Amino acid sequence: xxxxxxxxxxxxxxxxxxxxxxxxxxxxxxxxxxxxxxxxxxxxxxxxxxxxxxxxxxxxxxxxxxxxxxxxxxxxxxxxxxxxxxxxxxxxxxxxxxxxxxxxxxxxxxxxxxxxxxxxxxxxxxxxxxxxxxxxxxxxxxxxxxxxxxxxxxxxxxxxxxxxxxxxxxxxxxxxxxxxxxxxxxxxxxxxxxxxxxxxxxxxxxxxxxxxxxxxxxxxxxxxxxxxxxxxxxxxxxxxxxxxxxxxxxxxxxxxxxxxxxxxxxxxxxxxxxxxxxxxxxxxxxxxxxxxxxxxxxxxxxxxx
Numbered sequence: 001x002x003x004x005x006x007x008x009x010x011x012x013x014x015x016x017x018x019x020x021x022x023x024x025x026x027x028x029x030x031x032x033x034x035x036x037x038x039x040x041x042x043x044x045x046x047x048x049x050x051x052x053x054x055x056x057x058x059x060x061x062x063x064x065x066x067x068x069x070x071x072x073x074x075x076x077x078x079x080x081x082x083x084x085x086x087x088x089x090x091x092x093x094x095x096x097x098x099x100x101x102x103x104x105x106x107x108x109x110x111x112x113x114x115x116x117x118x119x120x121x122x123x124x125x126x127x128x129x130x131x132x133x134x135x136x137x138x139x140x141x142x143x144x145x146x147x148x149x150x151x152x153x154x155x156x157x158x159x160x161x162x163x164x165x166x167x168x169x170x171x172x173x174x175x176x177x178x179x180x181x182x183x184x185x186x187x188x189x190x191x192x193x194x195x196x197x198x199x200x201x202x203x204x205x206x207x208x209x210x211x212x213x214x215x216x217x218x219x220x221x222x223x224x225x226x227x228x229x230x231x232x233x234x235x236x237x238x239x240x241x242x243x244x245x246x247x248x249x250x251x252x253x254x255x256x257x258x259x260x261x262x263x264x265x266x267x268x269x270x271x272x273x274x275x276x277x278x279x280x281x282x283x284x285x286x287x288x289x290x291x292x293x294x295x296x297x298x299x300x301x302x303x304x305x
Contacts, residue, residue: 001080034095035099045172049100049108052112053111053115056096056097056112057119059092059093060119061119063085063088064123072085093112093115093116094113097109097110142188143187143215146183146184146186146190150186157226160172160173160175161176161226161230164176173229173230174240176226177230178247180222180223181245181248182251184218184219185252185255186255188252188258188259191264193264194264197303200304203304204296208257212253216252220249227241250282250289251278253289254275254289258274259296260295261299262299263300263303274292275288
């Protein structure tokens with residue numbers, strides 16, 4: 001068991017180095033982002049402690065991937081396997097557990113830990129043959145793949161919007177609306193094979209414009225029900241809703257053009273920092289989006305003419 005965790009540690013260090021980041025600085029950066037985002041969640045949203053418990057459970061579930069666990073079962077004895085699953089789930093849940101404790105939510109902290117431990121018993125993640133219908137199959141690849149992987153998260157955000165209306169918490173509804181946009185933005189974090197780009201007989205600029213148009217259309221179709229609900233129940237906040245939606249659409253456009261800045265490789269650390277700057281301070285996007293667009297044009301010129 002100790003060998004397994006040593007191996008995972010070495011893999012994590014190697015991944016950070018391949019990402020172009022010093023491992024020590026990488027750990028500090030990840031820790032800092034976790035604390036920053038956690039504090040923002042607790043300051044901006046009502047009853048964030050319950051969302052935090054859900055997040056702790058959600059982050060442990062991917063460890064229950066069926067193929068991954070079948071591989072582990074073939075290597076380790078059953079007792080060792082169970083210990084590994086339990087310890088790694090506790091490690092993943094521990095940041096959420098400690099932060100809840102620091103916020104004096106001791107019962108919920110214990111609940112998050114217990115739920116994280118119990119989720120180690122579930123090892124069928126991704127095994128189901130059920131394939132959810134995707135309304136975005138006409139224009140693959142990002143929304144088709146992303147929607148089928150994230151439909152459950154979108155459902156949670158829709159439910160949060162309904163809860164925000166029922167308890168009269170507009171900020172929670174706006175957070176859910178922006179959350180849907182960020183999920184759509186994340187669809188463009190996966191780089192498709194070169195063949196998926198090469199088949200387009202277009203100049204790079206038309207390819208990118210088409211990608212952005214598709215992203216806008218599909219994103220609006222996902223957030224429109226939330227916009228209508230929030231506008232009906234909070235009519236005085238319509239301009240805020242429209243403003244948040246516009247910012248979210250700019251986030252998505254930025255992620256589309258950023259995706260191809262280092263194509264066919266994933267975007268690098270510097271580009272992620274630029275993306276983060278645009279998300280944190282939206283006016284930066286007026287500079288970042290054209291910058292990413294020009295970089296992507298140069299990269300796509302190799303594959304599109």
